[in-house]
Amino acid sequence: MPAYPHGLNKLVRTNLYRDIGASLVVFLVALPLCIGIAIASGVPAELGVLTGIVGGLLVGALPGSSFQVSGPAAGLTVLVYEAVTEHGAETLGVIVLAAGVLQVLLGAARLGRWFQAISLAVVQGMLAGIGLLLIAGQAYALADRKPAGTATENLLGLPGLAADVARSGAGLTAVGLGVLTIALIVLWAKTPRPLRTLPGPLVAVVAVSVLAVVAGVDAQRLEVGTLTAAIKPPGLDELGRLLDPAMVGTVLAFALIASAESLFSAAAVDRMHSGPRTRYNAELVAQGVGNSVCGLLGALPMTAVIVRSAANVHAGARTKLSRVLHGGWLLAFALFLPGVLELIPVAVLAGVLIHSGWKLLSPQQVAWLWRQDRREALVMAVTTAAIVATNLLEGVLIGMVAAVVKCAWDVSHLKVSEERRDDRIELRLAGNATFLRLPRIVEILDALPATQRVELDLSGLRHLDHACLSAVESWAEQRRAMSLGEVRIQLPPADSRPVPEREYA
Numbered sequence: 001m002p003a004y005p006h007g008l009n010k011l012v013r014t015n016l017y018r019d020i021g022a023s024l025v026v027f028l029v030a031l032p033l034c035i036g037i038a039i040a041s042g043v044p045a046e047l048g049v050l051t052g053i054v055g056g057l058l059v060g061a062l063p064g065s066s067f068q069v070s071g072p073a074a075g076l077t078v079l080v081y082e083a084v085t086e087h088g089a090e091t092l093g094v095i096v097l098a099a100g101v102l103q104v105l106l107g108a109a110r111l112g113r114w115f116q117a118i119s120l121a122v123v124q125g126m127l128a129g130i131g132l133l134l135i136a137g138q139a140y141a142l143a144d145r146k147p148a149g150t151a152t153e154n155l156l157g158l159p160g161l162a163a164d165v166a167r168s169g170a171g172l173t174a175v176g177l178g179v180l181t182i183a184l185i186v187l188w189a190k191t192p193r194p195l196r197t198l199p200g201p202l203v204a205v206v207a208v209s210v211l212a213v214v215a216g217v218d219a220q221r222l223e224v225g226t227l228t229a230a231i232k233p234p235g236l237d238e239l240g241r242l243l244d245p246a247m248v249g250t251v252l253a254f255a256l257i258a259s260a261e262s263l264f265s266a267a268a269v270d271r272m273h274s275g276p277r278t279r280y281n282a283e284l285v286a287q288g289v290g291n292s293v294c295g296l297l298g299a300l301p302m303t304a305v306i307v308r309s310a311a312n313v314h315a316g317a318r319t320k321l322s323r324v325l326h327g328g329w330l331l332a333f334a335l336f337l338p339g340v341l342e343l344i345p346v347a348v349l350a351g352v353l354i355h356s357g358w359k360l361l362s363p364q365q366v367a368w369l370w371r372q373d374r375r376e377a378l379v380m381a382v383t384t385a386a387i388v389a390t391n392l393l394e395g396v397l398i399g400m401v402a403a404v405v406k407c408a409w410d411v412s413h414l415k416v417s418e419e420r421r422d423d424r425i426e427l428r429l430a431g432n433a434t435f436l437r438l439p440r441i442v443e444i445l446d447a448l449p450a451t452q453r454v455e456l457d458l459s460g461l462r463h464l465d466h467a468c469l470s471a472v473e474s475w476a477e478q479r480r481a482m483s484l485g486e487v488r489i490q491l492p493p494a495d496s497r498p499v500p501e502r503e504y505a
Contacts, residue, residue, distance in 0.1 A: 015318040022315035023325030026069055029199040029311045030326060031333065033356070035222065035341060036349035037072040038300060040138060041080040043089060045222050045341060046230040048072045049334045050299040056327015059290035059302070060320055064283030066276050068262075068269045068309035069323045070290055072300040074356045075126075075261045076254070078133045078151065079392045080300060083250050091241055094234035097295025098242055099254035103288030106259065112280030115263045119403035121376040123264060124365055125383025126257075126396050131360030132388060134353060141350035142178040143171045144220045151388055174219050174347040181208045181351030199311060201352045208351075209344045219345040227334050232298035253393035254291075254301055262287045262304040269306070272313045307356075375410070379403050412436040415460075416444060424453040430460030435467040445475045453486040454479075461492040 030052050038048030048071075055070030083095055106112070136154040140147045143165045148157035165171035181204045188200035212219060241247050266278040283304070290302050312322055333340075370377040383399025390398070412434040419426045425448060433441060448454055456472070458464060476487045 016321070018316045018318050019322040020325060022312050022317035022322040023329065025197065025199065025315040026308050026312045026322065026326040027329035027333075028202045030069070030071055030305075030308050030330065032201045032205045032349065032352055033074070033305075033307070034072055034330070035344070036353045036356075037074055037077055039141070039222070039346065039349055040074075040077045040134065040353050041072075041300060042084045043080070043092065043300065044230055045224050046227055046334065046338075047299045049330055050227060050230060050297060051294050051302050052330045053327050053334070054290055054293050054297070054299065055302045056323055056325070056330060058293060058327075059286050060323035060327055062282075062286035062289060063279065064286040065266050065269065065278040065304065066320055067273060067313050067317055067323070068265055068278070068283075068304040068306075069312050069326065070262070070287065070302045070304050071308060073258075073261060073303040073305050074134060074353065074360065075130050076258060076301055076303060077353075078130055078137070079250075079253055079257060081137070082391055083254075087241070087247060087250065090232070091234075091238050091247070092300075093232065093295050093298035094238040094242060095247065095251055095254060095295070096291050096299070096301045097234060098251045099258065099301060100288045100291030100293070100295055102251065102255040103259055103291060104285050105288075106255070107281045107284030107286075107288060110281045112259075112263060112282075112284040115260045115280075115284075118260060118400065119376075119379065119407075121369065121379040122383050122396065122399040122403050123260070124362070124369065125380035125399050126387065126392070127360045128362065128366065128380065129384040129387030129395055130392070131357040131362070132384065134357035134360065138350040138353045138357065142175055142347050142354065143168075144174040144347060145171070151391075155388065170218065173217060174345070177208055177212060177217065177219060177345050178347040178351035178354070180211075181205065181348045182355050184208065185352070185355050197315075201355070205344060205348055205352060208348050212345050212348070213343055217345070219347055222341050222344050222346065222349070224338050224341045226338065230298070233296050234298065249393065253391075257392060257396065258291065258301055258303045259284055259287065265304040265306045265309055269304075269309045269313060272310060375406050379406050408434070408436060414440065416440075418444075424455055425449070426455045426457065428457040428460060432463045433458070433461050433468040434463065434465045438467055438471055441468055442471055442475070445472070450479070450482075450484045454488070456487065456489045458492050459490050464492055 031049075034048035034052040035045045036048075038045045041048075052071040059070040080092070084092060087095070133151045133154070136151065136158065137147050139158060140154070140161060143161060145161060145164070148154050148161075165175055184204035184207060185200040188196065188203055211217075242251070262283065263280055266280065266283055270277050287302070287304065294300065294302055312326075315322075317323070366377070366380070369380060379399060379402045382402040383395060386398035387395030389395070411432055413431045414433055414437045415430045417428045417430075427444070427448070429441070458472070472489065476489060479485065479487050
């Protein structure tokens with residue numbers, strides 16, 4: 001180790017030890033998730049490990065964020081499964097490659113910060129929808145059964161699955177393994193802090209897998225190939241399919257959702273530590289480079305993952321070295337101990353992912369949002385329902401439209417007060433008069449008596465759009481043309497309305 005002045009040798013050694021320790025913790029968290037996410041996505045387990053390796057060794061060394069860790073994410077599981085089912089497993093590499101290139105372009109165009117402009121209700125709705133679909137899909141793997149089909153079919157088929165499992169001894173055994181895995185993960189979170197240094201999912205997977213082997217349980221187990229055999233770069237035929245409009249939509253979905261999830265994770269991780277803040281555009285470029293390489297290898301797409309990132313911070317990581325080393329541990333494990341993975345029952349990994357899906361669904365967050373703002377909760381519910389009914393991209397877009405409509409409705413809040421005197425009616429409008437409130441404004445004006453003088457005070461409006469101003473003008477002109485009661489209008493300040501002030505008498 002080189003000599004540093006001013007006693008920095010001790011600091012460097014301390015940072016190195018902490019980073020090595022943190023990298024081992026992140027590796028132990030990442031390993032079962034990489035495998036489980038690959039299985040849930042409908043691709044070989046080794047592709048999930050391959051993505052984790054790229055996320056560690058490559059993205060971990062790039063600028064952007066110092067502490068968040070990248071790899072396959074549960075949030076993309078549904079999207080990958082749909083893409084593989086619709087377009088074929090051979091097209092996964094080219095989709096991920098194109099999405100990665102798009103992410104690099106978005107980061108180079110300095111659009112990283114714009115992903116923070118998405119409504120929190122839409123984000124929570126997206127996570128809840130993913131969690132719900134993940135639970136529904138993995139319920140079949142929990143029972144060693146194949147999914148019924150689409151997301152809706154999986155949800156509707158759950159009662160039939162339960163009845164089928166109740167009549168099957170093998171199915172009940174598999175479900176028992178999965179339920180035991182979930183129970184261990186939940187209980188491990190309540191153990192003393194020193195024990196919790198070991199991640200709950202790893203403890204549960206190891207313990208239940210060992211139990212299954214010792215007891216001779218007959219359950220479906222993982223089939224794991226070699227990393228070199230798993231690498232399948234996309235060919236010219238697959239690249240040509242990018243001209244298909246359906247493929248273009250899938251690429252956009254991968255790029256936008258992976259980018260949003262990574263940058264939301266960055267914002268959350270920044271709140272966990274006092275070190276360097278995330279450079280959003282650089283982080284978006286780094287994620288794009290990682291996905292481009294994953295695409296060239298034919299692996300799963302990656303995002304920054306909050307579970308691994310939080311484990312990295314809480315384990316005491318000091319530099320980027322911890323996340324780079326975790327990729328090295330994944331590579332070493334995949335090269336030298338791949339046979340260990342084949343001892344893991346599929347139902348055990350399904351239990352891990354169902355627990356992850358429940359955390360994404362987060363009923364506590366739903367209840368909190370309902371108490372805070374029911375209109376925001378409605379946007380969240382619309383997003384979740386749209387994702388279940390359509391797909392991830394369309395569901396998020398529908399949620400964003402719902403959020404814009406909700407925002408427009410809130411912004412157009414209008415307060416109306418009326419005071420009747422012997423010789424006149426004083427009508428005051430305050431707030432924002434937009435086209436969304438135009439029917440109410442016209443109804444109020446038309447209800448005013450035709451024989452009395454009206455003083456319409458609009459000076460309390462923060463905004464008066466052209467549609468509302470035109471309606472008020474037309475109403476005043478009509479009363480004057482019909483020789484009805486006198487009308488005087490006090491308009492808001494010039495910066496709150498589209499045209500100069502006028503008076504009507």
